Amino acid sequence: MTLLKPNILFQFNREQAFVWGLRSLAVLSGAIVLLIFGFLLWEAMPLLNKIGLPRFFHDASWHPTSQEFNLSPMLWGTMLVMFGAVSLATPLGILSAVFMQYYASPMIAQIYRRLIELLAGIPSVVYGFWGLVVLVPLIGKLHPPGASLLAGILILTMMILPTIALVAEASFANVPSAYLRGAVALGLGRWAMIRGVIFPATKSGLITGVILETGRAIGETMAVLMVCGNVVQVPNNLFAPVRTLTANIALEMAYAVDDHRAALFVSGLVLMALILGLVTIAEVIRE
Amino acid sequence: MKYIKLLVPIAISIMTAIAVQSCSSPSKTQSKSAASTNALAGKLVLTGSSTVAPLLSEIGKLYELKHSGVRIDVQSGGSSRGIADTRQDVADIGMVSRSLKENEKDLQSFTVARDGISVILHKENPIPTLSNQQIVDIYTKKTTNWNQVGGKDALITVVNKAEGRSTLELFAQFFKLKTTDIKADVVIGDNEQGIKTVVGNPNAIGYVSVGSAEFSANNGTPIKLLPTNGVTATISNISNQTFPISRPLNLVTKTTPTELQKDFIDFARSQEVYDIVKAQYFVPIQP
Amino acid sequence: MNSQHSDRVMTILIWLVASLVIGALFWLLSDILQHGLGQLNWQFLTTTPRNAGREGGIAPILISTALIILVCLGVSFPLGVGTAILLAEFSSQSSVFSRLVRLSLDVLAGVPSIAFGLFGNAFFSKTLGLGFSILSGGLTLACMVLPILIRSTQEGLRSAPEDYRRSGAALGLSRTAILWKLLLPAAMPALVVGILLGLGRAIAETAALIFTSGYVDRMPSSLLDSGRALSVHIFDLAMNISGGESHAYASALTLVIILVVINSIISWLGEWFRRDRLQLL
Numbered sequence: 001m002t003l004l005k006p007n008i009l010f011q012f013n014r015e016q017a018f019v020w021g022l023r024s025l026a027v028l029s030g031a032i033v034l035l036i037f038g039f040l041l042w043e044a045m046p047l048l049n050k051i052g053l054p055r056f057f058h059d060a061s062w063h064p065t066s067q068e069f070n071l072s073p074m075l076w077g078t079m080l081v082m083f084g085a086v087s088l089a090t091p092l093g094i095l096s097a098v099f100m101q102y103y104a105s106p107m108i109a110q111i112y113r114r115l116i117e118l119l120a121g122i123p124s125v126v127y128g129f130w131g132l133v134v135l136v137p138l139i140g141k142l143h144p145p146g147a148s149l150l151a152g153i154l155i156l157t158m159m160i161l162p163t164i165a166l167v168a169e170a171s172f173a174n175v176p177s178a179y180l181r182g183a184v185a186l187g188l189g190r191w192a193m194i195r196g197v198i199f200p201a202t203k204s205g206l207i208t209g210v211i212l213e214t215g216r217a218i219g220e221t222m223a224v225l226m227v228c229g230n231v232v233q234v235p236n237n238l239f240a241p242v243r244t245l246t247a248n249i250a251l252e253m254a255y256a257v258d259d260h261r262a263a264l265f266v267s268g269l270v271l272m273a274l275i276l277g278l279v280t281i282a283e284v285i286r287e
Numbered sequence: 288m289k290y291i292k293l294l295v296p297i298a299i300s301i302m303t304a305i306a307v308q309s310c311s312s313p314s315k316t317q318s319k320s321a322a323s324t325n326a327l328a329g330k331l332v333l334t335g336s337s338t339v340a341p342l343l344s345e346i347g348k349l350y351e352l353k354h355s356g357v358r359i360d361v362q363s364g365g366s367s368r369g370i371a372d373t374r375q376d377v378a379d380i381g382m383v384s385r386s387l388k389e390n391e392k393d394l395q396s397f398t399v400a401r402d403g404i405s406v407i408l409h410k411e412n413p414i415p416t417l418s419n420q421q422i423v424d425i426y427t428k429k430t431t432n433w434n435q436v437g438g439k440d441a442l443i444t445v446v447n448k449a450e451g452r453s454t455l456e457l458f459a460q461f462f463k464l465k466t467t468d469i470k471a472d473v474v475i476g477d478n479e480q481g482i483k484t485v486v487g488n489p490n491a492i493g494y495v496s497v498g499s500a501e502f503s504a505n506n507g508t509p510i511k512l513l514p515t516n517g518v519t520a521t522i523s524n525i526s527n528q529t530f531p532i533s534r535p536l537n538l539v540t541k542t543t544p545t546e547l548q549k550d551f552i553d554f555a556r557s558q559e560v561y562d563i564v565k566a567q568y569f570v571p572i573q574p
Numbered sequence: 575m576n577s578q579h580s581d582r583v584m585t586i587l588i589w590l591v592a593s594l595v596i597g598a599l600f601w602l603l604s605d606i607l608q609h610g611l612g613q614l615n616w617q618f619l620t621t622t623p624r625n626a627g628r629e630g631g632i633a634p635i636l637i638s639t640a641l642i643i644l645v646c647l648g649v650s651f652p653l654g655v656g657t658a659i660l661l662a663e664f665s666s667q668s669s670v671f672s673r674l675v676r677l678s679l680d681v682l683a684g685v686p687s688i689a690f691g692l693f694g695n696a697f698f699s700k701t702l703g704l705g706f707s708i709l710s711g712g713l714t715l716a717c718m719v720l721p722i723l724i725r726s727t728q729e730g731l732r733s734a735p736e737d738y739r740r741s742g743a744a745l746g747l748s749r750t751a752i753l754w755k756l757l758l759p760a761a762m763p764a765l766v767v768g769i770l771l772g773l774g775r776a777i778a779e780t781a782a783l784i785f786t787s788g789y790v791d792r793m794p795s796s797l798l799d800s801g802r803a804l805s806v807h808i809f810d811l812a813m814n815i816s817g818g819e820s821h822a823y824a825s826a827l828t829l830v831i832i833l834v835v836i837n838s839i840i841s842w843l844g845e846w847f848r849r850d851r852l853q854l855l
Contacts, residue, residue: 015748015749015750018750019664021656022656022657022660023660023664023665025652025653025656025657026656026657026675027675028653029653029654029720030674030675031678032682032720033678033682034678035693035697036682036685036689036690039692039693039697040689040693043692061467063450063467064450064451065450065451066467091591092591092594092595095587095591096591096592096595098588099588099589099591099592103585103588112592112596113841114834114837114841115596115599116595116599117774117833117837117841118599118603118830118833118834119599120771120775120778121773121774121775121777121829121833122602122830123778123779123780123805123808123809124687124779124780124805125805125809125812125813126602126808126826126829127602129812129822130602130605130606132480132483132484132487133487134601134605136484136487136488137487140488144442144444144490145444145473145488145491146488147473158602161595162774163722163771166767166770166771167726167767169767170726170729170730170767171729171733171764174733174763175733176735189580190581190584191580191581191585192581204732205729205733208726208729211683211725212683212721212722212771215680215683215721216683216684216775218684218686219684219687220686221686221687221688222780226480229472229473229474230449230474230475230476231471231472231473232474241472243474245686246686246687249689250688251449251474251476252449252450252451253365253692254336254337254367254451255367255449255451255452256451257367257370271684271689272681272684275681275685276677276681279677279684280677283677283680337810338814340789340814341626341814344790344791360706360788360790360800361789362706362788362789362800363788363810364784364785377700477813477814478816479813479815479816480813498816499816503816506817566625567626568816
């Protein structure tokens with residue numbers, strides 16, 4: 001905010017050009033999502049015009065080649081997998097960050113951080129493959145068929161944990177040391193300091209981390225495709241197979257024509273609406 | 288470390304150099320206008336089925352060795368993309384893993400190989416064969432336990448392919464099922480996913496391409512192929528046309544092929560690529 | 575005492591969580607190592623793929639991947655850092671413009687990878703005429719990576735102490751000087767995290783690249799050539815080609831090793847930059 005104060009504004013004229021340059025970059029960044037939205041709308045329009053939006057939630061089932069387009073079971077699939085993964089990954093990730101920053105020795109923290117960064121870069125197809133070949137049979141022994149909501153949640157948790165962990169850790173690193181010293185001076189124990197001082201101070205960063213990991217969770221395609229079973233139904237327990245909207249697009253886009261293809265783009269629009277809803281809620285919480 | 292001040296401009300100049308070089312190389316696809324000399328020259332872009340793509344990629348490489356002025360670019364994306372891209376002139380030739388439908392007869396198709404579909408079980412499953420009616424009952428969930436068809440007491444895990452896929456349509460067509468009647472426990476996309484799902488679950492039943500199944504079974508993967516109508520599911524039985532469930536792998540063009548396209552398509556159907564087709568576990572059209 | 579008790583409980587819990595996470599990672603990594611180590615040798619890294627990738631190596635694929643990543647970071651870094659600076663320093667947090675841009679970036683972060691692939695294909699490959707090319711793939715990836723980079727850098731800038739700005743202003747420094755010399759170095763850890771997460775996302779991306787940079791496994795001669803990325807190659811070998819598993823594992827192992835090396839270099843660079851500028855310990 002200091003940089004916006006009038007008495008240092010426009011002190012150097014070159015700066016004005018610089019700031020306008022920055023503004024145009026920001027406009028460019030912001031425009032991308034509009035382009036994508038427009039693209040999805042363009043492709044989905046023919047079918048939306050033909051049958052309208054309500055049918056996508058009230059048809060008998062999802063059988064696009066037989067003109068049935070109910071998206072709701074898959075919407076449930078997406079939301080359940082996402083909520084499950086985020087609920088699991090957020091505490092694990094934040095505690096991992098706490099570990100790296102406040103409990104581990106610098107060398108252990110360094111190694112741990114490298115490993116978490118590694119987790120972030122492993123391709124979704126490797127996670128999916130490993131899940132299909134190792135995790136799914138394991139779950140299957142407990143309760144067939146194995147490919148299930150639980151498998152999806154577990155794999156997705158592994159994939160999004162690095163995001164929240166690393167962003168949280170960066171936020172923790174930025175807490176002014178005065179806060180820490182003050183806490184110690186007050187005689188607070190380590191956990192009490194973390195809970196009472198660090199978390200409130202880094203609330204904004206943590207929420208950013210949660211938003212980013214939720215985004216990744218909603219958008220993940222390959223891995224959930226391989227481990228979730230892909231049956232179009234609302235699951236009634238953790239071991240039932242589900243299909244997410246993203247897996248649906250990936251699974252059927254390759255062979256979809258005309259109406260079927262347009263229906264898949266409609267599901268893309270529904271996903272964007274979901275993300276928009278969640279992000280708005282997060283922003284409101286932040287205020 | 289003043290070197291960092293050197294590093295940044297050097298990095299920028301390297302990137303600029305690469306970018307400039309790319310701008311100066313020839314771009315567009317126009318193979319139609321390229322063939323002006325006696326020797327064949329130009330670029331062909333093929334898009335379509337991911338099943339056919341590896342085969343055509345290898346055939347393309349052999350063709351490039353024989354005609355140094357030609358480049359064959361093979362892309363993936365699915366059969367429907369192959370059709371759409373060919374119609375819109377984005378691709379020169381499309382790859383489709385089925386015969387053309389009624390509304391696609393404006394395109395010309397050329398078969399380059401054949402493939403079959405086999406029902407697979409886990410190797411540990413004691414059942415040696417299933418009648419067509421038994422398979423129908425299993426896939427419509429009239430039969431839900433292996434002991435109802437002479438096997439162990441275990442729930443059957445039904446593995447089905449995603450809607451729109453040519454393998455599914457062929458399967459449904461042969462067994463006279465409607466795709467909406469099939470009740471699956473796991474829905475998969477690619478052949479390998481199907482094989483790995485059955486490997487991970489001893490009580491699963493699925494259907495995949497004969498080529499992939501035969502290769503895997505021969506290389507120690509614990510699956511077995513069931514005979515259909517009494518005929519064992521092997522590549523050779525598809526070749527001598529005794530195996531009943533088979534499909535053609537086609538190349539499609541929008542209009543009559545140009546000189547370069549025709550030469551390549553003829554090459555892809557000739558005796559010269561016999562070994563490549565066999566190496567990819569498909570059935571060559573030349574006996 | 576109650577707080578000492580809960581402190582100890584939390585300590586144990588946190589160590590447990592850390593071990594759990596590392597355990598899961600090692601489970602995954604050991605699987606890759608076990609199956610991939612046998613195939614990994616110098617020849618694998620320097621020859622071209624043969625027989626649809628079942629034999630031969632991955633040299634052209636490594637080059638294509640490197641070029642795609644370079645394009646991605648080369649475009650997203652200036653765009654991202656610039657936007658982050660604007661959002662954090664040169665516009666009010668509650669202005670409509672700032673809110674809209676932040677909202678659109680958060681939504682962008684959630685767009686599924688396959689949607690990016692289809693969009694990239696329609697926009698970069700068809701509308702802008704780049705066709706199936708490394709450039710097309712890199713630009714699409716840049717769109718994916720942008721929100722991560724921007725939000726992370728923005729958070730880093732926001733949490734730089736206000737004192738820095740005030741003392742800079744008191745000394746009569748221009749806004750850009752305050753930015754370059756004080757704020758960006760202070761935000762460096764967050765910036766590095768943004769780059770690493772973005773890089774991770776870029777290398778890991780498969781679906782978006784199948785439709786943009788494509789499937790061709792030839793050595794690329796320019797940015798307009800189609801080139802197969804490492805993740806696409808792994809996907810093809812694991813899920814599409816029968817008998818491709820061993821090379822899929824070896825490619826995955828290669829990718830993991832590359833990631834470790836790049837991550838270390840970027841982290842070290844970032845830390846050096848911060849220390850050098852701020853003359854801190």
